[in-house]
Amino acid sequence: MARAARRASWIRVRPEGLLVEPGGFYVDPTRAVERAVITHGHADHARPGHGAVAATPATLAIMRTRYGETPFGTGQPLAFGETISINGVSVRLVPAGHVLGSAQVVLEYKGERVVVSGDYKRRPDRTCAGFEPVPCDVFVTEATFGLPVFRHPPDEDEIATLMHSRRLFPERCHVIGTYSLGKAQRLISLIRAAGYDRPLYLHGALIPLCDLYQAHGVDLGELLPATAGEKGKPRADLSGEIVLAPPSAIADRWARRLPDPVVAMASGWMRVKQRAKQGGVELPLVISDHADWDELLQTLDDVGAPEVWVTHGREEALVHAARQKGIEAKALRLLGYEEEG
């Protein structure tokens, strides 16, 4: 019996990342290239310095916010659902549900469809458009939480834990470690959805992206800087308040100015107790912007691709589980993607 031709042989793994050969462009390259399509604004997927970049308008705006006015040569805004052709390869962006502007890249060439999903999640998120499964021949997926121990609890339960802690320790300030793009805004929106309408206080590093979200119509309520003035003195008495800060700040010198803080951290990694303890976290909140194990497997079913490529994360377990479903699967072992969760 003749061996079937390799699927999607027009896509190759190069040191720069995933190359769409006939199109002459990369998806989320980790080094500067001539031409790139970018799934979302996280720094490991959206590096500065590319020549031409196609991405959603929100992703382009995020890159400008993070890297200044010229993060790339030319930016080509691409709305969800709009199809363009790059050197004969058809390119379309579909929501990935990860952060504001995050997209899956749907590539079609010579009758084959490949979906590069970037980072994604399946549960609802008021701060970005929800993931849409696209049937395809090859589905390229992340596996950040690609182990069956990672099954994120309902977001509302985690917010309830936070609110219970506030009632128990009304005199202490709760400082929550959170990534500045996506997680911070989603956390704020979840806190708001729980009926909390006091101002939320932000570490300076979180402010520009929260402003950008608000400008894109995501209502985050009243946000105030946690510190102000040249010397970084506390702006107000933060006892009893909720403060959001980057993970690196919560257990280090920056946090010393806060009144007896309960150190919390919002991340999928908080599921593992040793991880939380090592980070000096007192109140772990299991809130993630990535698909958990069940969502990863559900997505494989939803897209129905006969072949799956795993870009980064715990590839071996997901490859193993996909093969058990009768799906051809392989790990691409792409380097350079980080473990933010």
Next chain:
Amino acid sequence: MLRFAHLLDRLLYAPQRNTKLKLMADYFRSAPDPDRGIALAALAGALEVKSAKPSMIRALVMQRVDPELFGWSYDFVGDLAETTALIWPERPTNRAAPALGEIPSELDGLSAAAASEVIESWLDTLDATGRWALLKLVTGGMRVGVSARLAKTALAEAFGREVDEIEEIWHGLEPPYGELFDWLEGQSDQPDMSQRAVFRPLMLANPLEEGDLARLDLSQYVAEWKWDGIRVQIASRGGEVRLYSRTGDDISAAFPDIVDLVSFEGVLDGELLVQRDGEVAPFNDLQQRLNRKRVTRRMLQDHPAHIRLYDILFDGDEDLRSLPFTERRGRLERFLEREQPERTDLSEIVNFEDLEALEALRDACRGEQLEGLMLKRRDSVYIAGRPKGPWFKWKRDALTLDTVVMYAQRGHGKRSSFYSDFTFGAWREGEGGPELVPVGKAYSGFTDEELKRLDKWVRDNTVQRYGPVREVAHGLVVEVAFDSVHRSSRHKSGVAMRFPRFHRIRWDKPVEEADRLESLEKLIV
């Protein structure tokens, strides 16, 4: 079950004692009976529950999970109970989640196979945190950083009581402690324990500080040696005999050589020692016998326990605690003559002429298993706690050594942003010349101001990072104080210090002038 699970989960991460107290008090006030009683027992290490072995848990989870996926997961998580709790694929069930209060009784009397079935069905009814707590409960050992004393303290705080009021009745109570909660909530009187061998909270001494001596009228005080053992209380009532530690932990099971020989009725206070042929052995020998659930015959033979008695709280059911010390002492002497208890003797009264003589006695203490002197006011009644004035402990001077800081690690809780745990070393002759070898770790003895300066010094002088640990340049001398030093095969240097702490930070001293390992070895008792 879920409320208890969330309590355990938060206790696990809570670095501060006050936080733990608050979390537990909140739970004790609001959880229903008998759940809270079972929770209290579990936290205080007093819960008898049919235990499941790790092999049973593993067998359960392997029935439901692909072995390769389990293997990768276990490697990642590193804990069997936690991995199982997280990975457990629930099957739909009509069962309700178990109430904490019914778990011990439901498992009671079941065969291992039947218990395994019940546990499996419970796992289907709980979420990951609930499963983790259940597995902790049935495999024994909460390990959430809560001692029995802390759990009781939280209970006292929850209901506005003194912890000693709880201690006084604790060992006469059984889970789920219905009568205890009834009393705490004001629905009944304090349970009557007069016929039980319960723990009576101890009277403790304050350290004698500079200036105290000048103020004291020494003629009002009696001196005794301070022995290097552990403080215990032996209580015997109605044929029930128990040995308690200073904090009220029941350590009877580890000391049958004491407990089985008791024929008297009463409550005595004394120092637990290992003694051979009338000679008190070093503290290290006693340490071999502590923290054991059971004790081997060989251990009983080679490390025989002994109590040196210094006070009497009850003679039979007569409460002597309101008598002055000298009268209690007389009663103790008569009690010993009458009862002739085995494996005990009387702590001798140390006579002294004046302050100078007393100081000489104290300075001569080293090397004889003596830690110093006790001073007790002749008229002192026996009061639970640490009242200032009636009793003092006057320890011999600590030993000190000039050492070099080698590594620093961040602390916990309020200190989590500070490098506050230090490993220090002494010089020895290495192959390539003088080298530092670690001799101990310390994380106390400095002020908050000094800690800030130490933290900055560590950050400015880091040469290498190993996870949370920083190796620092050899540039800072710290004079550490410690109580004693002994040989240890666990440490690279071959020696271990007892209770090392910062004495002075020698910002001024060149590291070459720090002490050598040989100086430390000379101090081994």
